[in-house]
Amino acid sequence: MKVPFTWKVTGWFMIGWSAEFPLGETRPLRYFGEDLVAYRDESGEIHVLTGHCKHLGAHIGHGGKVVGDCVECPFHGWRWGPDGRNTAIPGEKRVNRGLRLRVYPVNEQNGCVFMWHHPEGAPPNWAMPDVLGLFPELTVDPGSFYRPYPEFSRKADGEPVHPQVVLENGPDSAHFRYVHRATVTPRMLDWNESEHSWTFLTGWPDVRSADPDAMAMLIHAHMFGLGGSISAFEGSANHRLIFAATPVDDETSDLFYSIWWPKLPGDDSDVPPPAVRERVEKQFLITVWDDLSIWRYQKYVEHPALSPQDAKPYMSLRQWATRFYDVPAETPA
Ligand code: FES
Numbered sequence: 001m002k003v004p005f006t007w008k009v010t011g012w013f014m015i016g017w018s019a020e021f022p023l024g025e026t027r028p029l030r031y032f033g034e035d036l037v038a039y040r041d042e043s044g045e046i047h048v049l050t051g052h053c054k055h056l057g058a059h060i061g062h063g064g065k066v067v068g069d070c071v072e073c074p075f076h077g078w079r080w081g082p083d084g085r086n087t088a089i090p091g092e093k094r095v096n097r098g099l100r101l102r103v104y105p106v107n108e109q110n111g112c113v114f115m116w117h118h119p120e121g122a123p124p125n126w127a128m129p130d131v132l133g134l135f136p137e138l139t140v141d142p143g144s145f146y147r148p149y150p151e152f153s154r155k156a157d158g159e160p161v162h163p164q165v166v167l168e169n170g171p172d173s174a175h176f177r178y179v180h181r182a183t184v185t186p187r188m189l190d191w192n193e194s195e196h197s198w199t200f201l202t203g204w205p206d207v208r209s210a211d212p213d214a215m216a217m218l219i220h221a222h223m224f225g226l227g228g229s230i231s232a233f234e235g236s237a238n239h240r241l242i243f244a245a246t247p248v249d250d251e252t253s254d255l256f257y258s259i260w261w262p263k264l265p266g267d268d269s270d271v272p273p274p275a276v277r278e279r280v281e282k283q284f285l286i287t288v289w290d291d292l293s294i295w296r297y298q299k300y301v302e303h304p305a306l307s308p309q310d311a312k313p314y315m316s317l318r319q320w321a322t323r324f325y326d327v328p329a330e331t332p333a
């Protein structure tokens with residue numbers, strides 16, 4: 001998908017689920033056009049560094065070993081610390097102080113892993129919000145939900161969709177009937193843009209009520225920069241979800257989707273029972289593939305003819321999104 005803005009977006013981006021990063025193991029990743037190595041050190045902390053060793057360029061994510069809080073290159077055993085500095089060279093008394101791997105700050109919470117990205121490597125200037133703590137007026141106890149991973153999580157790799165386009169789904173009320181087979185058109189009740197978030201409240205009209213303003217369900221949503229959105233459902237369903245998109249290069253993104261479903265009364269297991277799994281799978285997990293069937297072939301329209309009810313929030317979102325573009329759009333070679 002060609003877009004008139006950069007794919008090297010600034011912000012927090014999801015890179016996977018905690019269980020995908022076992023203790024003491026390395027893993028290759030590729031985001032923002034860079035080869036990266038992720039590893040969980042022996043104390044349990046996850047680090048993300050440039051993937052290619054500064055010695056002779058081996059990819060540390062393919063066969064690298066974790067030693068303490070460092071990672072050791074599989075090619076000649078040079079070690080690199082969590083700050084990206086060289087910490088050991090086999091057979092040499094001294095380390096190379098001049099060489100440094102780029103470090104990508106990491107935030108791990110609620111079973112999800114996020115990485116900070118700035119095109120020039122600037123440190124985070126805002127914190128990744130707590131996924132379950134965002135809506136204090138609703139339940140915030142992580143123990144009251146089934147585990148999101150692996151049962152209630154889905155990932156789509158390398159899809160031709162920019163993160164902004166994923167978020168533009170939020171204020172696009174008209175697509176729900178067509179793409180998601182909704183029987184009503186949701187109504188945007190309120191929206192707010194602030195420095196690092198764009199939040200909104202949508203209502204799903206209650207068709208059984210004579211009152212046109214009665215809502216069967218409310219969705220509170222919080223976009224954390226352009227990395228994704230976190231939603232809390234209130235009413236006929238009461239789950240949380242995260243839908244995140246992370247650019248792989250200048251054409252594609254990985255999409256992450258996780259649901260925190262409330263436990264049945266009296267159930268203290270973290271693992272959802274089969275009946276719940278089936279319902280969530282059929283009614284909610286399928287949504288990603290609905291949208292993807294459009295995004296895969298969509299062409300970005302810069303000046304869309306929007307319906308009056310969508311126009312204001314849609315343009316507010318697009319205007320707000322520009323603050324995460326610290327570099328201009330790539331010009332094709
Ligand atoms: S390439 Fe990494 S140690 Fe030689």
Ligand SMILES: [Fe+2]
Nearest residue numbers: 169175179291
């Ligand atoms: Fe959608």
